[in-house]
Amino acid sequence: MTTPLPPGIIHGVGLGPGAQDLMSVRADRLVRGARHVAFFRKAGKPGHARRIVDGMLHPDAIEFAMEYPVTTEIPTSDPRYADRLCGFYTDCTAHLAALSAAGEDVVVLCEGDPFFYGSFMHLHSRLAGVAPVRVVPGITGMSGAWTASDIPITWGEDVLTVLTATMGEDALTQRIRDTDALVVMKIGRHLGKLRRAVAAAGRTEAAWLVEYAAMPEQRVTRLADVEGIAPYFAILLIHGQGRRP
Structure with a gap:
């Protein structure tokens, strides 16, 4: 009687903000040794x-x-x-689960950290109880952004708020006004709305836009000096000014 193969492990591997040398040792080892590699992308x-x-x-x-x-x-x-999207994630999950059932390990490449605004989370929730899953954390894009600005994001008891620019303008304005330090992600075509919300909160002079953090195209600019639309890989920062010795 043939002994069934143990299921393969599906690894959600955080790659960090965009530079290979910012990947963890574990992520590097898994990526280089993978037989099956999965990744998300826009068509074309x-x-x-x-x-x-x-x-x-x-x-x-x-x-x-x-x-x-x-x-x-x-x-x-x-x-x-x-x-x-639900049907898409269901189909992707079925493919990965089939590989696992055949005893194959799979590495799913994840930008930043798999559990921070990442598409892998939708696979993870569907794979629970279906296949073994392990997650390798990665440096987040926002960490890369505030490092690129060369200014600490929080001091003392500063409260850090992380928002997505897809929120409504009134909600953005209120949260920007009420926090000490701020990170806004998923900007792109929402830059105009975000700019208005920052202005309404009275914080334009403190706001920075970081594009392509930790990548060759990296650029750090005051929000007031930014024109046009923001690229997909853009993060807005407002640094905290809390207690310090």
């Missing part, structure tokens, strides 16, 4: 996570590109948006 694009590991994958690695069926084409408030 190579995918940022995949770009980070260029030159690192084993020549025989089998790649599985998970292409989003929708990004900005449908408003997130439209029921079709959730329906299409």
Whole structure:
């Protein structure tokens, strides 16, 4: 009688903000030794996570590109948006679970940290009880951003608030006004709304925009000096000014 193979492990591996030498030793080892590698990307694009590991994958690695069926084409408030993404994550989960059932380990490449605003979370919740999953934490994009600004983000008892620019303008304004230190992610086409919210909160002069943190294109600019729209990899910062010796 043939003994069934133990299930393979699905690793959600945090790659950090974008530089290979900011990956953890564990992440580097898993990426280089992976037989199966999965990653998210927009249709027609190579995918940022995949770009980070260029030159690192084993020549025989089998790649599985998970292409989003929708990004900005449908408003997130439209029921079709959730329906299409739900089906997409379900299909991706089935593929990974099948590999695991066949005894194959899989490395899922994750920008930043897998548990911080990452798509991997939607796979993780669906894989619970289906396949063994292990998560490798990574340096977040916001850590890369405030390091790029060369200014500490918090001092003393400063309260740090992390927002997404997809929120409503009134909610953004209130939270920006009420916090000591601030990080805003997912800016892109929401820059105009975010700029108005920062101004309404009276904090324009303290705001910085960091684009492509820890990447070759990195740029740090005062929000007041930014024109046009922000790229996808842009983070707004307001540094805390709390107690210090």
